Amino acid sequence: MKTPAAFILMVFFTVGMIACKNKSSQKEAPFPTAKVFADVNIVNINNGHITKGHVVVDSGKIQRILPVSEDEADVIQEAELINGKGKYLVPGIAEMHAHLPSVIWNDPQMEEVLFLYLSNGITTIRGMLGHHLHLELKEKVANDKILGPRIYTSSPSLNGNTVTSTEQATEMVTAYQKDGFDFLKLHPGLRLHVFDQIVKTAKEVNIPFAGHVSSLVGIRHALESGYASIDHVDGFLEGLVPESAGVNPTENGFFGYNFTDKADTTLLPDLVKMTKTHQVWVVPTQSLFTRWFSPTSAEQLASEPEMEYMAPEVIENWINSKKNLTETKGYSTEQWEKFLQIRKKLLRSLQENGHGLLLGSDAPQVFNVPGFSIQHEMQAMADAGLSPLQILQMGTINPARYFREEGNFGEITEGASADLILLDKNPLEDIANMQRPHGVMVRGTWMSREQIDQRLKTIADKYDELKK
Template sequence: MPLLSSALLCAALVGTPAPPDTVTAFVDVTVIPMDRERTLPNQTVIVRGGRIVEIGPAARVKVPEGGVRVDGRGKFLIPGLAEMHAHIPGAQAADSMVERTLFLYVSGGITTVRGMLGHPRHLALRARAARDELVSPTIYTSGPSLNGNSLPDPAAAAKAVREQKEAGYDFLKIHPGIRREVFETLAATAHRVRIAFAGHVPLDVGLQRALETRFATIDHLDGYIEAMVREGSPVEPSQSAFFGMNLAEQVDESKMAALVSATKQAGVWNVPTQILMENLIVGGSAEELAARPEMRYVAPATLAEWAESKNSMLEETGASAASARRMIEVRRKLIKALHAAGAGLLLGSDAPQVYNVPGFSTHRELEAMVAAGLTPYQALETGTRNVATFFGTLKETGTVERGKRADLVLLDADPLKDIRSTTRRSGVMLRGRWMPRAEIDARLAAVARSVGR
């Protein structure tokens, strides 16, 4: 699938966030701390120097003199969200395009991204974001793609793993096509030098071996449908196309429980990217998807490419419409089963990607998680507390608590009652820097103009 290479055209960022030492107070707000399912009404939250320094009843907590007051009456404060299957432009993309993509994430309250197709320039971006030199989520980045072409033999795999570890990437990204013997060397070397690997499950490796070798995350629920193909199926798992779209009618659901249990036992997390699949299969026609509000930030030429991808999906995969719909049904059941078993789920939509616009598609993924059977609170966990648990940063991030990093989103309605409320934002706080709705809207308008909208 093509990335959003032409959707975000070059345009300079409009202004910069407030200085990091500014004191900001969210006054008389309902806090949804995400430490457990609860709300704390009528609170005042004080932020100073990028940290939450005080939380307490609005009647008791005083706003420091000179602090920025944000009226929280009737509003809800949640932790910043994470996009755990993000893409950041690389290669020859202009700096302004990169910055625009990163801003779009922030505009949607996405304060952490995990880049899934790394490039050397992303290491510098990660550092610049940490120094607040650009409006960007906190970045975790993979190295460049490891696939059947880039890793022709075990020696190449060992070399690539060592080089990416030495370069400072956060993890390795696995793509399709890697032969089993090559993967074994990759996994062994990665464990030896202590760098995680994540992403796709190559067909020659299979889900069972992916779990045994402890993928950090399996993305797209890759490998599960293939592992559930019934005995005697006329279509072999090795013939899988697009995450098993052509195999779904051959699934034996009785195999699901054992796979879920093995996933839990292995400690492997999943990033479903369910909305990507639903966009392509059950999300409506290409014309209906193109009419979504966020498509104003996508160039017409890119929308045409996306329409072509959607309209040709069944032909390219050899799947029937019934098999494609069955794929969605099975994936929803799998998501619910993984959660029920305590196997970790992380929020990720795969953006930018077909009809997935950065900063917007993450919220559609939350809706997809609820459609799969999670409660709104459980869906929010996948993008907040679970992410901090996965990265080992729960002492710093993931919940709204005193002493934690001030990555926050102020909402106009209660997301625990309706998950769609995460799209109703009054503003975003990024590492202690408050960006009100008016500022975000002004920057979004510039993005729309840049693509001729």
């Protein structure tokens, strides 16, 4: 049964059809199974311009973008209308530092995590700790066997424990490329000669690599080696420490925190320039540092509403992890504030003069609930001085460029995948308006706010029962 608003819109289009009956009365509707976002404010993600129109979706694609005009009524005469009047339509968001459980594709835990991403408008994820099970999951999602965001998945971790020789490096990189992983995930602890062999082999077999920068590799060598992306802004703060300081690189602490007072920000421009020269994207995951590594108490974060969608034992582990990290002799609020200011300065410079930023929050990580954490990440980007449009581009058109998929997703254009978020307020005025979407569409499947809330309640009720 249609809502009153949808009924009014149908009347509007019916009047239009009568007016042009001579040309359309005998036609079969071009998109008989279509959904139409009617009379909606369409956000151009490239320039921030907003135009009113009707967005016609069919077969998982954006088929037509029409002006608000009676002349096109015959195109959408049989469509299911989604009332967009007074609302804003933006492309679906990419979470560029996501994690997935290592379970089979149809496991309820997997379905739950994928839904949590979708509930906040995340329609693409880049899985950053791959497993062979994720290869089948990716295929099932692409073929609509399971509802979830588009998936790109890394290999299992390459780190100082999993790959200890050049022979292992060659063998593992070659195997992961043949297995079909989209890229290699690098973790800390790699020795320099092993890292170099990973890079050499990756280039030979044509597989990208991304992730952390090992302390024995260093940010400059990492950038010169051609990372696809460096995540967490890893290695950059260490790169601001002059050689004259004579520090031991392995004593850097949490992403360079221990070197905060030694950082020389006059070295920042050259470091940022290197990201542009070598075309290395950066994924900030700033919410790690404003939440897990912040002075905010674990109990306060654990009481946030979104925590009801996580298992009680997960929340308990997060509380302990945060306390173990921040309730130590070497941690102070004053040093954290200096550390955070340096990161913010890095982010602004990378946005203005670097190759580009990608939106990623590292979920699920400590107090980063899948889907919901991207809202914290966007706010952290705003707090660092980025505009709402720049933040939205980090999660839409920039990932499309990163994956060389421009025109296929990341913008509202004819022929693109129908990955869309309908919002009640203009996100270009306040990035917080991205919270609680009116509805989310992924590859043409529409989820209304009511459906999202119902599923979220089911998840919350399940975990609430476990607390009793």
